[in-house]
Amino acid sequence: MVSAHVSMIKIRQLIKMTKPCIGVHRNLACLHRAVGGVRWKSSFRQAPVLTAAPVRALIDEQICIKGSFLPPECPVTVCAQMHSDDGDLWEAFAHYNTNADGTVNLTKDHSVGGSYLGCEPMGLFWGLQPAPGAREGLRLRKKNVETPYVMLLSLLEGHVSPSKRQSTELAAVITERWYMAPGVRRTEIRQDGVVGTLFLPPGPGPFPAMLDLWGMGGGLVEYRSALLASRGYASLSLAYIGHKDLPGSPTRINVGDSYFESAFHLLQAHCQVCADRIGIIGLSFGVYLTLRIATKAVVKPACLICVNGPVGSTVKFSDPDGRTEHFESDQKYWTYNDQGHVSFKDVSLPENLSPESKVKIEHLTCPLMYIVGEDDLSASSMETANLIEETLTAAGKSQLFTCLSYPGAGHLIEPPYTPNSRASLWSVKPQKLFTLWGGHPAPHAAAQEDAWKKILDFMERNLRQ
Amino acid sequence: MDRKQCCVKLSVQPSRGLMDEKFIILVQNVFPGFQLTLHALYKCDDGHSWEAFAHHAASAIGTVNVSEDPSLGGTYSGVEPMGLLWSLRPVPGSKPWLRMRKMNVRTPMVVTISVYPGHQTEGFLDQVSLAGVVVERWYMAPGVRRIPITEAGLTATLFLPPGPGPFPGLLDLWGGGAKLVEYRSALLASRGFASLALDYLTPKVTIETGKMVDNQYFERAYKVLEQHPQILSSRIAIIGLSLGTCITFKMAVYSQVAKLRCIVCINGSHVQPIDGSVEQILSFFNKNAEKNRFNNENQVICRDLLLPIPTDPSLKVDVGQLQCPLLLVVGEDDQNWPAHESAMDIKEMMERAGNSHLLTLLSYPDAGHLIEPPFTPFAKASSFRDVSSRQMLVVLWGGETAGHSRAQEDAWRKMLVFLRANLYGGANTDATSFSNL
Numbered sequence: 001m002v003s004a005h006v007s008m009i010k011i012r013q014l015i016k017m018t019k020p021c022i023g024v025h026r027n028l029a030c031l032h033r034a035v036g037g038v039r040w041k042s043s044f045r046q047a048p049v050l051t052a053a054p055v056r057a058l059i060d061e062q063i064c065i066k067g068s069f070l071p072p073e074c075p076v077t078v079c080a081q082m083h084s085d086d087g088d089l090w091e092a093f094a095h096y097n098t099n100a101d102g103t104v105n106l107t108k109d110h111s112v113g114g115s116y117l118g119c120e121p122m123g124l125f126w127g128l129q130p131a132p133g134a135r136e137g138l139r140l141r142k143k144n145v146e147t148p149y150v151m152l153l154s155l156l157e158g159h160v161s162p163s164k165r166q167s168t169e170l171a172a173v174i175t176e177r178w179y180m181a182p183g184v185r186r187t188e189i190r191q192d193g194v195v196g197t198l199f200l201p202p203g204p205g206p207f208p209a210m211l212d213l214w215g216m217g218g219g220l221v222e223y224r225s226a227l228l229a230s231r232g233y234a235s236l237s238l239a240y241i242g243h244k245d246l247p248g249s250p251t252r253i254n255v256g257d258s259y260f261e262s263a264f265h266l267l268q269a270h271c272q273v274c275a276d277r278i279g280i281i282g283l284s285f286g287v288y289l290t291l292r293i294a295t296k297a298v299v300k301p302a303c304l305i306c307v308n309g310p311v312g313s314t315v316k317f318s319d320p321d322g323r324t325e326h327f328e329s330d331q332k333y334w335t336y337n338d339q340g341h342v343s344f345k346d347v348s349l350p351e352n353l354s355p356e357s358k359v360k361i362e363h364l365t366c367p368l369m370y371i372v373g374e375d376d377l378s379a380s381s382m383e384t385a386n387l388i389e390e391t392l393t394a395a396g397k398s399q400l401f402t403c404l405s406y407p408g409a410g411h412l413i414e415p416p417y418t419p420n421s422r423a424s425l426w427s428v429k430p431q432k433l434f435t436l437w438g439g440h441p442a443p444h445a446a447a448q449e450d451a452w453k454k455i456l457d458f459m460e461r462n463l464r465q
Numbered sequence: 466m467d468r469k470q471c472c473v474k475l476s477v478q479p480s481r482g483l484m485d486e487k488f489i490i491l492v493q494n495v496f497p498g499f500q501l502t503l504h505a506l507y508k509c510d511d512g513h514s515w516e517a518f519a520h521h522a523a524s525a526i527g528t529v530n531v532s533e534d535p536s537l538g539g540t541y542s543g544v545e546p547m548g549l550l551w552s553l554r555p556v557p558g559s560k561p562w563l564r565m566r567k568m569n570v571r572t573p574m575v576v577t578i579s580v581y582p583g584h585q586t587e588g589f590l591d592q593v594s595l596a597g598v599v600v601e602r603w604y605m606a607p608g609v610r611r612i613p614i615t616e617a618g619l620t621a622t623l624f625l626p627p628g629p630g631p632f633p634g635l636l637d638l639w640g641g642g643a644k645l646v647e648y649r650s651a652l653l654a655s656r657g658f659a660s661l662a663l664d665y666l667t668p669k670v671t672i673e674t675g676k677m678v679d680n681q682y683f684e685r686a687y688k689v690l691e692q693h694p695q696i697l698s699s700r701i702a703i704i705g706l707s708l709g710t711c712i713t714f715k716m717a718v719y720s721q722v723a724k725l726r727c728i729v730c731i732n733g734s735h736v737q738p739i740d741g742s743v744e745q746i747l748s749f750f751n752k753n754a755e756k757n758r759f760n761n762e763n764q765v766i767c768r769d770l771l772l773p774i775p776t777d778p779s780l781k782v783d784v785g786q787l788q789c790p791l792l793l794v795v796g797e798d799d800q801n802w803p804a805h806e807s808a809m810d811i812k813e814m815m816e817r818a819g820n821s822h823l824l825t826l827l828s829y830p831d832a833g834h835l836i837e838p839p840f841t842p843f844a845k846a847s848s849f850r851d852v853s854s855r856q857m858l859v860v861l862w863g864g865e866t867a868g869h870s871r872a873q874e875d876a877w878r879k880m881l882v883f884l885r886a887n888l889y890g891g892a893n894t895d896a897t898s899f900s901n902l
Contacts, residue, residue: 047631047697047889049657055606056481069889150607154628172628174608181480182575183599203475203579203597232474464472464494 050078050155050171056148058230059177059223060416060452062121067096067104067155067171074098077114077156077167078106080124081131085143088134090419092116092127095159113159116442124153125177125417126445132163137425137434140418145226146186148176177417179223181230186222192262193255195239195246197222198270199229205272208279208463209234211264211293211301215284215309217426218242218250224281227415231456233463234273238263240289257296260289264299277463281305281455284379284411288313291359294366303462304364305455307371308381308411310348311388312358341423341434349380350387361388362395369402369458371451373409377438381411404454409447410439416449475580475596483655484574484602484648485839485877487546490531492523492580492596499523502539502581503531504589505549510569513560515553515842517541520584538584541867549578550602551870553842557587562859564835564847568644570651571611573601602840604648606655611647614661617685620668622647623661623693624654630695632659633702633726633888636686640707640733643667643852649704652838656881658888659696661686665712665743666852677744683712684722700888704729704880707802707834711737711746714782717789727887729880731794732834734807735782735814736771747853749780764846764861766800774803774810784811785818792825792883794876796832800863804834825883827876831868839874 048069057063070076079093094111096104107121115127130138142149152174156167180186183202189195197220201207210233214221218241225235238260239246241253248254268275280301282290287309294301314330333346346352370388372381385403392401406413410420419441426435439447474493482488495501500522507515519536521529532546540552555563567574579594605611608627614620622645626632635658637650643666650660663686665678691698702725705713710733716723719739737746756769775781784791793811795804808826815821829836833845849860864872 047633049889050628054479054482054486055655056601056603057479061479152608152627169629172608174606174627176481176607178481181599182601183577183597202577202599204593204595230480232476464474 048155048170050153050173052153052173052175055173056176056178058181059149059179059227059418060231062107062417063125063175063177064121065106065124065153067098068102070098070102070104070155070170072098072100072102075157075159076104076170077158077160077162078104078124079154079156079162080128080151081154081162082128082149082151084138084140088138089131090128090134090140091131091162092124092129093160093162094120094123094127120442120445122417122445122449125151126419126448127441128419137421137423137432139412139421139424141221142179142223145179145222148178151175151177179226179230184226184229186226189236189266190245192266193259194263194266195243196220196263197225197237198267199225199235199237200272201229201232201234205234206274207232207234207272208277208302208459209236209267209270209273210459211235211260211267211278211280212237213240213280213282213286213289215286216241217284224415228281233459234267234270236263236267257292257298260293261298264293264301268299274463276300277302279303279305279459279463281307282309283307283413284309285313287311287384288359291361291364294368295359295361295363297363297365301366303366303458304368305371305458306368307413307451308373308376308379309384310353310379311350311361311384312348312353312355314347314352314354314357337436339434341436342426343377343436345377345380347379348384350383361391362397364392364397364400367400367402367458367462368392369404369455371413371455372403372405373411373413373439373444373447374405374407375409375438375440375443376411377436378411402458404451406443406447406451408440408443410444411437412439413444413447413451416445416452418448420444420448473580473595475578475598477578477598477600480598481573481601481603483606484604484652484841485656487532487840488600489546490529490549490578492521492529493527495523495527495529497523497525497527499527500582500584501529501595502583502585502589503529503536503549504579504581504594505553506577506579506589507553507565507574509565509574510567510572513563514556515565516556516589517549517552517554517842518586518589519545519548539586543867545867547840547870547874548867550576550840551843551873552866556590562846562848564844565842566646567604567648568646570604570647573603576600576602604651604655609651609654611651614689615669617689618668618670619682619686619689620645620664620670621661621686621689622650623659623689624650625659625695626654626657630659631697632657632695633700633884634658634690634693634696634698635660635884636683636690636701636703637662638665638703638705638709638712640709641666641852642849649838653704658884659690659693661690666708677742677747679742680715680720683716684720687716687720687723699724700726702727702729702884702888704731705733706731706836707733708746710734711782712743714784715739717791718782718784718786725789727790727792727883729792729794729883731836731876732796732799732802732804734771734802734804735784735811736774736780736807737782739779739782751853760861762846762859764859766861768800768803772803772806774806781810781814783814783818785814785820787815787820787823790823790825790883790887792827792880794836794880795826795828796834796836796864796869796872797828797830798832798863798865798869799834800861801834827879829868829872829876831865832872832876833864833869834862835864836869836873836876839870839877841873843869 092115095113116123228235287306519539541548579597645664650662653660710730
């Protein structure tokens with residue numbers, strides 16, 4: 001009935017099941033038999049218990065994890081494991097000493113070792129790292145937002161490292177973490193040339209809305225939009241590079257200003273969107289697009305949120321519609337560290353940007369929140385924030401500007417309680433290239449948590465009141 | 466676009482909860498004093514629609530918090546955080562005498578909560594709401610394992626909590642409604658107990674042979690728990706409702722095989738032919754069938770079948786011999802079984818025998834027969850197919866909506882505390898450290 005060891009190969013096989021939700025639950029069931037030595041005992045023994053509340057949560061919700069019925073003042077390890085959509089195993093762990101009443105409470109007690117230290121209620125989630133033996137350069141990004149992350153939380157005896165598999169598993173609980181709240185509707189958009197995914201909150205609407213833009217990594221990134229819809233905002237994730245349904249070469253931006261205007265109009269025309277309550281959120285190159293859309297003033301967003309991105313592009317625009325040349329010509333600004341990892345930071349240094357591409361910040365007419373990770377190794381965010389502030393102040397518009405700046409945070413300031421990658425695989429041709437994002441685990445996690453709250457408040461003030 | 470409509474914010478926290486968890490419903494960004502109606506809509510697995518509604522007036526800061534602010538009227542009134550669930554009733558035009566029971570525990574109960582302007586009482590589905598959210602309510606926590614059991618001729622389902630265990634075990638017995646009812650076991654497993662839901666009136670063996678099960682059937686079910694490698698054999702209990710309590714009392718006192726740590730009996734009785742099997746117990750009831758009464762609405766009241774409580778010792782399980790703690794739950798308005806009278810007799814028998822320290826009695830004045838896990842719609846009467854006569858009747862269960870629902874909430878919480886104390890308890894237990902409820 002019980003097999004004590006299940007190989008990684010078998011786990012991967014289990015993952016390739018057609019029903020993703022059941023699949024991830026099944027492979028985790030096998031997993032917790034493999035963790036440590038499972039002790040079967042029918043004799044008189046009081047079983048410790050691990051609880052998590054809520055057991056099904058949204059990604060940006062805190063989960064309260066507690067262990068009970070443990071011996072007092074004893075070392076225990078709390079361990080988290082989950083599989084990404086690609087099947088990679090991620091784990092985190094922390095060492096605690098139980099209280100005098102035989103409990104451990106992650107919202108109050110301090111970790112003395114492991115993936116994080118100190119009192120970090122959500123440390124097991126943002127402290128996740130690829131398990132030993134995993135592929136290099138991984139970044140945790142949910143591709144399928146209609147299924148949850150299924151996490152196995154276990155309580156192990158002693159202060160151990162879970163991958164060593166020597167410890168007894170005392171108790172376990174499984175939690176689900178969702179980007180989509182119940183009732184959120186996901187619709188693929190391939191209309192008017194626009195390639196995107198629209199997320200609508202439950203209810204009749206109409207809803208305030210967001211246009212959601214990511215960086216040069218390309219593709220269609222849905223998870224932030226899904227979460228915004230779970231928080232009551234219609235949200236359109238938009239692809240503009242590196243997507244099979246976009247015209248031309250995947251390594252170039254083959255769309256121009258009119259593409260983004262169409263996307264904005266699509267939202268405005270939607271019967272469940274409040275046409276005068278649409279904002280734009282952009283990360284990385286998405287910041288440039290956000291500012292460009294707003295300052296060209298063909299469409300009128302109600303507010304803008306910009307995370308770690310440039311005010312211009314290094315590449316000359318080849319036509320008035322804004323189509324760019326091949327991205328690779330930015331390479332003269334790429335720098336490399338000792339390990340050969342590339343940093344794109346200087347690409348967005350204001351003095352390196354082509355003057356014609358620089359957006360006219362002084363034409364801004366709506367509130368702008370600019371978020372800086374001070375350890376951003378991929379974009380010159382601090383310099384950009386300063387430039388924006390100076391320009392707006394000179395134009396008498398400083399009241400439009402809010403800046404959040406986080407020491408120790410990197411480029412990828414994303415929704416909270418998800419791990420940061422300090423570097424990850426960027427491309428495989430002509431050879432494997434890793435890029436630096438920056439950010440140290442604890443300060444980056446704190447930045448994500450704080451920034452998300454402030455982003456939602458900013459949206460509330462500008463789009464709902 | 467109406468600016469006001471864009472602003473109204475409705476949230477329910479958690480949006481995915483367990484069936485016995487409370488939620489917080491919050492309305493924000495309406496005008497102070499604004500009159501509104503909160504509405505719940507549920508379409509059950511059978512396709513029937515249920516609704517509940519509550520009238521509120523927004524606070525001075527333009528909010529309504531259902532956990533703190535009173536309902537001024539609707540399907541319930543007063544401050545009732547979970548009122549929109551337990552006051553759910555079939556929408557107008559529905560088939561009469563429905564009872565909500567979720568038979569598929571692998572999917573959640575999905576409820577739409579909406580806000581409407583003004584204080585309305587009908588026609589909700591013909592209008593557009595101001596805002597709406599969707600809430601999922603689950604019997605099964607993630608990682609709870611559902612295992613059909615067909616060995617030893619049983620028709621049962623075992624629910625195991627996630628984790629290595631070992632877990633205390635529960636045998637879960639329902640009443641005359643028969644079938645394999647899984648939801649209480651699923652929820653108990655979500656709360657840390659391995660739980661075996663057992664069909665003993667319509668199991669496969671009875672359907673195929675026409676014969677009812679004997680007493681060994683229950684002992685085999687007990688053995689499934691006792692022998693399971695993830696269940697603590699010394700920490701097994703039985704929970705029975707209605708007819709299930711007859712089995713529970715019988716096994717606790719007379720079974721040589723079952724070593725029970727504690728038992729829970731809800732709205733049942735110790736009155737039965739003590740040497741009898743299920744078939745004999747049912748015949749004993751049917752002999753008194755003329756005692757059934759009908760009220761003005763032609764609903765059958767069965768509580769007199771076992772009254773008066775006999776004095777003949779062969780007709781009552783000798784609870785004076787009980788050696789494990791007993792939690793007795795009584796709805797004083799139970800119209801189906803004489804739960805109150807039986808409880809009084811049990812108490813007296815145990816006091817005379819000197820084991821009444823084992824008895825914990827929970828008695829609820831406005832509760833009826835169906836004291837089940839909390840926050841599900843209350844049914845004062847419903848259609849019921851009698852398992853012996855195969856007749857379809859409308860049975861009066863008793864109880865009053867608010868009182869019964871509060872009783873369910875209180876009884877469930879206390880039952881979990883009782884089970885934890887007896888099944889998880891040890892030298893340095895703090896049973897109240899389980900603070901998730």
